[in-house]
Amino acid sequence: MIDYGPDAILMKGLDGRNWRLKDYEARDGYAALKKILQEKRKPEDIINDLKKSALRGRGGAGFPTGLKWSFMPRQFPGAKYVVCNSDEGEPGTCKDRDLLRYNPHSVIEGMVIAGYAMQASAGYNYIHGEIWDTYELYQEALAEAYAAGYVGKNILGSDFSYEMYTHPGYGAYICGEETALLESLEGKKGMPRFKPPFPASYGLYGKPTTINNTETFAAVPWILRNSADAFLALGKPNNGGTKIFSVTGHVNRPGNYEVKLGTPFAKLLEMAGGMRAGHKLKACIPGGSSMPVLPAEIMMKTDMDYDSIAKAGSMLGSGAVIVMDERTCMVRALERLSYFYFEESCGQCTPCREGTGWLYRIVNRIENGQGRMEDLALLDNVSDNIAGRTICALGDAAALPVKSFIKHFRDEFVHHIQHKECLVKGEIEPRWGRTQKEKLKEAA
Amino acid sequence: MILSAASLQKIDQEVAKYPADQKQSAVMSALIIAQDEKGWLSTEVMDSVAEYLGMAPVAVYEVASFYTMYNLKPTGKYKLTLCTCLPCGLQGSLAAADHLREKLGIDFNETTPDGRFTLKEGECMGACAMAPVVLVNNKKMCDYMSNDKIDQLLKDLK
Numbered sequence: 193m194i195d196y197g198p199d200a201i202l203m204k205g206l207d208g209r210n211w212r213l214k215d216y217e218a219r220d221g222y223a224a225l226k227k228i229l230q231e232k233r234k235p236e237d238i239i240n241d242l243k244k245s246a247l248r249g250r251g252g253a254g255f256p257t258g259l260k261w262s263f264m265p266r267q268f269p270g271a272k273y274v275v276c277n278s279d280e281g282e283p284g285t286c287k288d289r290d291l292l293r294y295n296p297h298s299v300i301e302g303m304v305i306a307g308y309a310m311q312a313s314a315g316y317n318y319i320h321g322e323i324w325d326t327y328e329l330y331q332e333a334l335a336e337a338y339a340a341g342y343v344g345k346n347i348l349g350s351d352f353s354y355e356m357y358t359h360p361g362y363g364a365y366i367c368g369e370e371t372a373l374l375e376s377l378e379g380k381k382g383m384p385r386f387k388p389p390f391p392a393s394y395g396l397y398g399k400p401t402t403i404n405n406t407e408t409f410a411a412v413p414w415i416l417r418n419s420a421d422a423f424l425a426l427g428k429p430n431n432g433g434t435k436i437f438s439v440t441g442h443v444n445r446p447g448n449y450e451v452k453l454g455t456p457f458a459k460l461l462e463m464a465g466g467m468r469a470g471h472k473l474k475a476c477i478p479g480g481s482s483m484p485v486l487p488a489e490i491m492m493k494t495d496m497d498y499d500s501i502a503k504a505g506s507m508l509g510s511g512a513v514i515v516m517d518e519r520t521c522m523v524r525a526l527e528r529l530s531y532f533y534f535e536e537s538c539g540q541c542t543p544c545r546e547g548t549g550w551l552y553r554i555v556n557r558i559e560n561g562q563g564r565m566e567d568l569a570l571l572d573n574v575s576d577n578i579a580g581r582t583i584c585a586l587g588d589a590a591a592l593p594v595k596s597f598i599k600h601f602r603d604e605f606v607h608h609i610q611h612k613e614c615l616v617k618g619e620i621e622p623r624w625g626r627t628q629k630e631k632l633k634e635a636a
Numbered sequence: 637m638i639l640s641a642a643s644l645q646k647i648d649q650e651v652a653k654y655p656a657d658q659k660q661s662a663v664m665s666a667l668i669i670a671q672d673e674k675g676w677l678s679t680e681v682m683d684s685v686a687e688y689l690g691m692a693p694v695a696v697y698e699v700a701s702f703y704t705m706y707n708l709k710p711t712g713k714y715k716l717t718l719c720t721c722l723p724c725g726l727q728g729s730l731a732a733a734d735h736l737r738e739k740l741g742i743d744f745n746e747t748t749p750d751g752r753f754t755l756k757e758g759e760c761m762g763a764c765a766m767a768p769v770v771l772v773n774n775k776k777m778c779d780y781m782s783n784d785k786i787d788q789l790l791k792d793l794k
Contacts, residue, residue, distance in 0.1 A: 218792070281760045281761070289763060321703075321705055323761070323762055324774065324775045325776065361665060363706075364703050379664065438764060440764045481722060514723050622726050
């Protein structure tokens with residue numbers, strides 16, 4: 193068994209090999225779909241159940257799923273689409289990969305139920321290109337579901353027909369943004385669209401479309417099998433259910449852990465094996481690299497749910513918990529994050545295309561001992577001129593880390609500028625090996 | 637046609653996933669299939685994909701140049717992409733990068749003189765807890781890459 197923790201419901205009883213249809217059925221898989229079709233449940237009842245469950249989007253924004261589904265014009269004649277966003281590329285996040293390779297049918301069942309509830313004609317799962325073996329495994333699972341009559345024409349003898357397909361990403365972080373993903377599905381560059389119109393009215397091929405994260409779909413069958421109240425009761429009001437957190441960085445056992453929303457961070461840290469021997473927590477990014485960093489003392493007092501993390505000054509995001517110990521140089525850490533957004537900006541909006549380059553180059557020169565005192569104000573200024581001034585949230589995602597790193601760890605940036613070296617001494621993380629160290633010495 | 641019959645058949649299967657008037661949706665898969673056959677996407681290959689899908693060539697170039705996993709230049713026999721993002725970096729992927737560079741005697745974006753290996757630096761691959769992560773020719777992901785496992789991988793890729 194893979195240990196996702198005692199609270200696990202979506203990842204319960206998985207051993208890495210029992211992903212096939214018969215295994216999923218033995219775990220009560222497809223029971224929710226069967227029940228819905230047998231009882232001819234009304235779509236609005238299913239949507240109301242989801243609203244009651246307080247399931248919120250697991251991809252990053254945390255938008256209430258039932259509410260999102262209710263935006264779909266179900267009576268609209270013609271094609272309507274359901275899209276699963278499995279383009280998991282937010283640094284620190286690796287949960288959807290496990291869902292897709294260890295429990296793919298839970299995602300498929302969730303997407304079929306979504307199709308029924310929103311009266312959609314087809315569903316596409318857009319899967320991150322880097323996890324190609326998982327893409328192929330998921331396709332195999334989908335073929336099993338087709339063969340068993342859970343997907344396709346007249347599902348389980350009902351008059352509901354629904355086709356499902358896979359679509360590969362191929363190395364563009366921006367396609368995790370829902371409208372960029374739609375552009376990519378249409379065979380174009382993944383550049384986000386202006387909203388409104390929102391996908392529910394103008395989505396894939398201009399048709400009504402609803403996009404949810406992989407983990408969101410995977411939670412749907414459990415909710416309909418066990419009741420919305422049961423799901424809500426697992427978490428807290430407005431934060432229903434469990435959440436898979438990907439814990440990475442300086443912990444003893446990096447990995448995915450599924451816990452009830454509202455679980456204290458300290459407990460999650462303990463599940464991940466705690467800090468590495470002899471080291472102590474310095475900082476943590478609780479929701480993926482796009483979210484503000486929080487210092488240890490705030491983090492240790494925070495519970496892991498949408499509202500608590502927001503109150504603490506960050507966001508739950510995708511549930512990627514990046515843990516850093518006292519050896520971490522926050523300037524160096526920010527430099528790598530800023531490079532990521534510079535590299536991944538799609539280039540459509542000037543503030544982001546140019547601004548991410550400015551952020552990276554300024555942090556880079558501070559890291560390399562070329563910084564000036566006025567750079568700190570400049571970073572703030574550039575950040576403010578990106579955030580909120582772009583079509584999509586990548587601009588904000590590039591700006592938030594910069595502002596939060598400087599806010600909480602200003603002394604490290606000042607030390608770098610004044611002394612041309614890290615405030616942290618000894619083995620500095622993230623750590624290069626011999627070659628790079630030598631190169632840096634040569635450069636100096 | 638530049639692509640083999642087998643590749644075209646695979647592309648047809650991809651085209652069938654989308655509405656009849658939306659063949660362009662299959663371009664990403666078509667380019668993956670073409671790259672798997674040819675190793676990289678020359679202008680001729682992209683033009684033939686454009687013709688096959690009824691797209692303007694420039695629309696195909698746009699896609700091929702936007703998504704980083706397409707090779708717009710020839711690579712070594714094995715393209716190794718190592719993720720060096722922050723979470724991976726905190727779990728030893730930078731040291732793994734140095735080990736790879738030292739072993740292969742090349743830097744990122746370079747190819748070994750014998751044409752066997754091209755080394756690339758990747759952005760998040762969605763496997764952060766299993767760092768260091770090396771992707772071989774876009775298709776095979778190797779995780780928990782200690783120096784020993786890297787040595788073994790290089791030995792296995794003949």
